[in-house]
Amino acid sequence: MNFTSGADVSELLSLDHIRTQLIRLEDTIIFLLIERAQFALNEKIYQAGAFKDELGFDGSWLEWFLFEIECFHAKARRYTSPDEHAFTPLDKLPQPLIKPQALPSILHRPSATHPSVNVNSKILDFYVKQIVPGIVSSSRLGLEDDGNYGSAATRDVEVLQALSRRIHFGMFVSESKFLSAPHEFIPHILNPNPEALAGLITKPAVEAKLLIRLANKARVYGCEMDADGKVIEVPDEEMAARGKIDLATIVSMYKDWVIPLTKDVEVDYLLHRLEDVPQSQIDEWMKGTAA
Ligand SMILES: C=C(O[C@@H]1C=C(C(=O)O)C=C[C@H]1O)C(=O)O
Numbered sequence: 001m002n003f004t005s006g007a008d009v010s011e012l013l014s015l016d017h018i019r020t021q022l023i024r025l026e027d028t029i030i031f032l033l034i035e036r037a038q039f040a041l042n043e044k045i046y047q048a049g050a051f052k053d054e055l056g057f058d059g060s061w062l063e064w065f066l067f068e069i070e071c072f073h074a075k076a077r078r079y080t081s082p083d084e085h086a087f088t089p090l091d092k093l094p095q096p097l098i099k100p101q102a103l104p105s106i107l108h109r110p111s112a113t114h115p116s117v118n119v120n121s122k123i124l125d126f127y128v129k130q131i132v133p134g135i136v137s138s139s140r141l142g143l144e145d146d147g148n149y150g151s152a153a154t155r156d157v158e159v160l161q162a163l164s165r166r167i168h169f170g171m172f173v174s175e176s177k178f179l180s181a182p183h184e185f186i187p188h189i190l191n192p193n194p195e196a197l198a199g200l201i202t203k204p205a206v207e208a209k210l211l212i213r214l215a216n217k218a219r220v221y222g223c224e225m226d227a228d229g230k231v232i233e234v235p236d237e238e239m240a241a242r243g244k245i246d247l248a249t250i251v252s253m254y255k256d257w258v259i260p261l262t263k264d265v266e267v268d269y270l271l272h273r274l275e276d277v278p279q280s281q282i283d284e285w286m287k288g289t290a291a
Helices: 015-036 061-075 120-135 147-168 170-180 182-190 192-203 204-221 236-242 247-271 280-291
Strands: none
Touching: 015 120, 015 147, 015 170, 015 182, 015 204, 061 236, 120 147, 120 247, 147 247, 170 192, 170 247, 182 192, 182 236, 182 247, 182 280, 192 247, 204 236, 204 247, 204 280
């Protein structure tokens, strides 16, 4: 999302604009997964303490990569942008070396007592346990460990950052939906009802269209071509072994993880949406029903 200081907030919060960003992120995530799929599983990089003697770090090689990369990015003020969420707790990251950008206020930020929504620990868990094993086809590579620990972890961090950005976009989706009909959401926020809020934000037709589009993108982006540039037709079930990526893993990743976690973010954001909001504003929004 382009957060230049002069950006028009109403444009940034239009649901169509946000959905366009989410569709564009599908391309980024598919291509980054294709890059990771070039390397073997290298299970050792996900095992806590496997490199403790070398690194003096209790976590896994990947968690060490995340920490070191996020420390550098934090100094460059990455995590002062509302669409960026670190996997490392913010209090363990260095302060920015340059002043934060003067960004338009888009999201509702209740008092500091409520930490921003962050589901990165769940993202890391499903990615390591479900996604990596699904996309690295040892049958294609013929080995489980190719020793490319740095390259594999670098690709993993890129995928994790893109997945985090996509899933936490749920906050912008929620703000957009809330402002378009605050009176629908307010009763279920004042008397917290996550199920009712989930029902209001869920759009089955949008999700169904996404999964079809995603499969088509994975087929096209993951296809192989011969020397003449002619596409080598491969049945979906053989893509893992003969293509660049396993199509089923990408679709199930969105269906079983990305979309549900995005909706969790949407609901969690809404549950805190009225904190620090004056009663007069809530009354005004509720009057909107009389209009
Ligand atoms: C993101 C949205 O909210 C929900 C989550 C979706 C997703 O994660 O792709 C799609 C539709 C909705 O169920 C949206 O309405 O676009």
